[in-house]
Amino acid sequence: MSETAKIHAVVKWPDPVLTKPGAPVTVFDAKLKQLVEEMFESMYAAQGIGLAAPQIGLSQRLTVIDCSFKKNPDEKVVLINPEIIERKGKQLEEEGCLSLPEIRDKVSRAAWVKVRAQNVKGEWFEMEGTELLARAMQHEIDHLDGILFIDRLSRLKRDLTIRKIKKMQKNGEW
Numbered sequence: 001m002s003e004t005a006k007i008h009a010v011v012k013w014p015d016p017v018l019t020k021p022g023a024p025v026t027v028f029d030a031k032l033k034q035l036v037e038e039m040f041e042s043m044y045a046a047q048g049i050g051l052a053a054p055q056i057g058l059s060q061r062l063t064v065i066d067c068s069f070k071k072n073p074d075e076k077v078v079l080i081n082p083e084i085i086e087r088k089g090k091q092l093e094e095e096g097c098l099s100l101p102e103i104r105d106k107v108s109r110a111a112w113v114k115v116r117a118q119n120v121k122g123e124w125f126e127m128e129g130t131e132l133l134a135r136a137m138q139h140e141i142d143h144l145d146g147i148l149f150i151d152r153l154s155r156l157k158r159d160l161t162i163r164k165i166k167k168m169q170k171n172g173e174w
Contacts, residue, residue, distance in 0.1 A: 008042040008056035010098045010174065013148060013165065017054050018099055022061040022144045025080045026100050028122035032062075036120055039064045048098045050136045052143030055099050063140035067132050077127070082117035082141050084110075091131065095149045097138060101167075105162055109138045109150050 011017055025032065026101040035053075039062070041049035049067050061081045068075040090110030096104045113134045116126050129137050139149060150158050168174040 006041075006056055007037055007045045008038060010042070010046050010048075010051075010058050010114075012101070013085060013150075015057070017149060018059050019146045020054075020059060021146045022052075022054055022059045024061050025118070028060060028118070028120060030079075033120050036064060040066065041077065042135070043098075044070060046098045050140045051098065052140045052141050054146075059142045063137045064145060065133070067098050067136055077133075077137075078120060078158075079117040079121075079137070079140070080119065082115050082137070082144070084113050084138065084141060085116050085126070086114040087138075088112045089097050091135065093135060095135065097139070097149055099143075100161075100165070101174075103150065103165070105149070105153055105157060105161070107135075107139075107149050109135050113137055115141070128131075136147065136166070149162065 039051050042056060043064060047125045049069055051123055052064040063079050065077040087110035090108060091111040092106050094104050095107045112130050114126060114128045115137055118124055123140040150161050165174060
């Protein structure tokens with residue numbers, strides 16, 4: 001980590017930045033590279049495997065993912081202006097979110113996805129993901145579209161979750 005990399009606080013629900021689509025990234029410079037580095041460090045500090053720019057208060061289409069959580073540098077993924085161009089199969093697994101601490105629930109996602117995105121130099125590329133990586137890519141791209149995983153739950157489960165959060169807020173635990 002460079003000495004100038006700072007750890008960003010993770011924004012919690014119901015902050016409005018989490019519910020609006022992020023703006024496309026148009027400038028690919030040293031500041032963007034620095035931001036990507038800070039996002040990885042912030043994600044690790046928060047014990048996560050994925051972090052989207054809106055989660056640190058920046059309404060931009062940028063996300064970082066590391067399913068290995070620092071164990072394998074080759075697994076670090078940076079997706080800028082990503083879009084899912086293909087999806088196949090189904091998986092139903094438990095998910096959590098750094099913006100919804102202590103909230104976990106099963107979410108149905110595609111088992112395989114192909115994503116088109118840009119790297120920090122602005123070059124377009126495509127990549128595929130299965131299982132946990134596919135889930136992480138879909139979860140983080142949802143963030144860039146202003147969607148949280150609780151928005152993918154049944155209305156009843158979502159209402160119960162929101163009630164639980166409101167009770168935690170009231171008790172000063174959120």
